[in-house]
Amino acid sequence: MIAYDKQSRIMLAVDCIIFGFDGNALKLLIIERGMLPEKGKWSLMGGFVQGDENPNEAASRVLNHLTGLKDIYMEQFQVFGEPRRDPTERTVSIAYYALIDINKYQHQLSTDYKAAWVELNQLPMLIFDHNEMVTAARQQLRYKAALHPILFELLPERFTIPQIAALFEQVYQVELDRPNFMRKLRLTDLLIKQPDKDKEGSKRGAHYYMLNQDVYRKKFSSFVHFVTQL
Amino acid sequence: MIAYDKQSRIMLAVDCIIFGFDGNALKLLIIERGMLPEKGKWSLMGGFVQGDENPNEAASRVLNHLTGLKDIYMEQFQVFGEPRRDPTERTVSIAYYALIDINKYQHQLSTDYKAAWVELNQLPMLIFDHNEMVTAARQQLRYKAALHPILFELLPERFTIPQIAALFEQVYQVELDRPNFMRKLRLTDLLIKQPDKDKEGSKRGAHYYMLNQDVYRKKFSSFVHFVTQL
DNA sequence: TCAAAAGTGTTTACTCTACACCCATGA
DNA sequence: TCATGGGTGTAGAGTAAACACTTTTGA
Numbered sequence: 001m002i003a004y005d006k007q008s009r010i011m012l013a014v015d016c017i018i019f020g021f022d023g024n025a026l027k028l029l030i031i032e033r034g035m036l037p038e039k040g041k042w043s044l045m046g047g048f049v050q051g052d053e054n055p056n057e058a059a060s061r062v063l064n065h066l067t068g069l070k071d072i073y074m075e076q077f078q079v080f081g082e083p084r085r086d087p088t089e090r091t092v093s094i095a096y097y098a099l100i101d102i103n104k105y106q107h108q109l110s111t112d113y114k115a116a117w118v119e120l121n122q123l124p125m126l127i128f129d130h131n132e133m134v135t136a137a138r139q140q141l142r143y144k145a146a147l148h149p150i151l152f153e154l155l156p157e158r159f160t161i162p163q164i165a166a167l168f169e170q171v172y173q174v175e176l177d178r179p180n181f182m183r184k185l186r187l188t189d190l191l192i193k194q195p196d197k198d199k200e201g202s203k204r205g206a207h208y209y210m211l212n213q214d215v216y217r218k219k220f221s222s223f224v225h226f227v228t229q230l
Numbered sequence: 231m232i233a234y235d236k237q238s239r240i241m242l243a244v245d246c247i248i249f250g251f252d253g254n255a256l257k258l259l260i261i262e263r264g265m266l267p268e269k270g271k272w273s274l275m276g277g278f279v280q281g282d283e284n285p286n287e288a289a290s291r292v293l294n295h296l297t298g299l300k301d302i303y304m305e306q307f308q309v310f311g312e313p314r315r316d317p318t319e320r321t322v323s324i325a326y327y328a329l330i331d332i333n334k335y336q337h338q339l340s341t342d343y344k345a346a347w348v349e350l351n352q353l354p355m356l357i358f359d360h361n362e363m364v365t366a367a368r369q370q371l372r373y374k375a376a377l378h379p380i381l382f383e384l385l386p387e388r389f390t391i392p393q394i395a396a397l398f399e400q401v402y403q404v405e406l407d408r409p410n411f412m413r414k415l416r417l418t419d420l421l422i423k424q425p426d427k428d429k430e431g432s433k434r435g436a437h438y439y440m441l442n443q444d445v446y447r448k449k450f451s452s453f454v455h456f457v458t459q460l
Numbered sequence: 461t462c463a464a465a466a467g468t469g470t471t472t473a474c475t476c477t478a479c480a481c482c483c484a485t486g487a
Numbered sequence: 488t489c490a491t492g493g494g495t496g497t498a499g500a501g502t503a504a505a506c507a508c509t510t511t512t513g514a
Contacts (some may be wrong), residue, residue: 004319007278009239012311012322048237051320055311079306079324081242081285089234090281092242094309146453162466180504182467202465204511223376392493410477412494432492433485461514468509475502483494
């Protein structure tokens with residue numbers, strides 16, 4: 001077997017921008033590194049692509065390692081490969097964004113890092129080009145969520161319409177007309193109304209809904225157009 | 231300086247899916263390899279990411295080397311990284327699609343390969359996972375072009391409305407209602423009508439148009455919604 | 461009984477679609 | 488003068504935006 005002799009090999013990493021929503025604000029799961037290099041600094045969760053796995057598997061592994069979760073919604077969105085982005089050694093990183101239900105997140109036990117949920121607009125300085133990655137991920141999330149119902153991945157199993165509206169308002173930094181937004185949602189057939197109500201947010205209470213998984217899977221790839229004017 | 235000692239380095243490549251449009255059919259620029267491995271077989275144009283360049287630069291370089299063109303519209307769209315996709319040695323490839331004006335293409339002189347324009351639906355077997363890359367690129371092109379006016383990159387400087395319509399019909403494999411399509415185009419303010427006509431396609435002749443570059447640049451990133459029903 | 465948020469209904473403007481029809485011209 | 492594709496006009500359906508109004512319930 002021939003090999004590509006003269007070419008240089010490169011470190012290949014994955015980094016994950018992990019979004020969560022606590023009902024009020026969009027949050028990011030970041031880590032404080034417990035090991036060199038850059039010990040003590042904030043960073044995205046990442047890892048190296050191993051010899052026997054493809055990059056998607058690497059990202060799933062990394063996500064699982066941090067959150068304890070499997071089958072997380074995850075999308076590869078951009079490669080970051082400036083020659084000097086990592087001063088230790090040239091490393092090209094494939095960036096993924098992931099959407100998780102913040103309530104399902106379980107603290108993990110590794111001492112390699114401390115994990116923390118941080119509000120997206122109070123993000124600290126991260127190492128390398130990670131802040132740039134976050135900006136790009138947010139952009140990509142907006143793009144995708146305007147057309148596909150992916151934001152439901154951020155909500156718990158049972159949720160209310162005011163919660164979804166708040167989520168969209170956070171993602172797009174706009175105020176939505178609640179009546180019209182509600183009607184739009186109803187017309188998608190994605191929601192199943194539950195008999196009981198959430199009384200947290202108001203006196204009257206808002207009905208709980210669950211996702212209609214069948215419709216959800218079907219509409220996932222087709223355009224849905226949740227947000228019209230961007 | 232520390233290095234990531236225990237991690238394995240990987241070959242990193244870029245591959246380009248190069249689209250062109252000859253007025254009738256969508257075409258792809260592929261090469262017949264003149265060197266090992268896989269000598270004599272059809273392949274996408276690609277190359278390795280060098281130590282001092284980022285992947286986008288590598289793709290531009292590769293595109294320029296094959297076509298003689300600079301400032302080609304190009305988008306990174308997916309990483310292909312199955313461990314055994316290249317039997318020679320593990321290689322992860324960043325795939326780009328590019329849109330070029332087929333008339334501007336100049337044959338290059340390298341003897342490393344022979345280049346050929348092939349109709350997209352008569353594509354031969356390509357090496358490795360390149361056919362899969364083409365499928366994904368086509369999908370991505372559809373997605374992007376439904377919302378952004380990128381397909382103009384495939385047209386010559388002066389073009390007619392029937393030409394654009396034919397292009398959209400090729401990309402989406404549909405028949406468009408010409409009157410409505412024309413009106414939609416006019417409403418974008420993207421086109422500047424030329425005084426003369428193209429008499430090739432019909433007796434009456436179709437007016438030439440040129441892109442309004444200012445409007446084009448402005449509308450590039452905002453949603454435009456060229457194709458409604460997908 | 462009032463305030464506050466959930467939820468419904470209605471009006472109006474706009475956009476999309478289908479398709480009838482006119483235009484220009486070479487054969 | 489007629490066939491052919493280029494191009495315009497128009498009516499009806501469908502969608503989006505604005506906002507008035509009703510419902511529920513704890514304080």
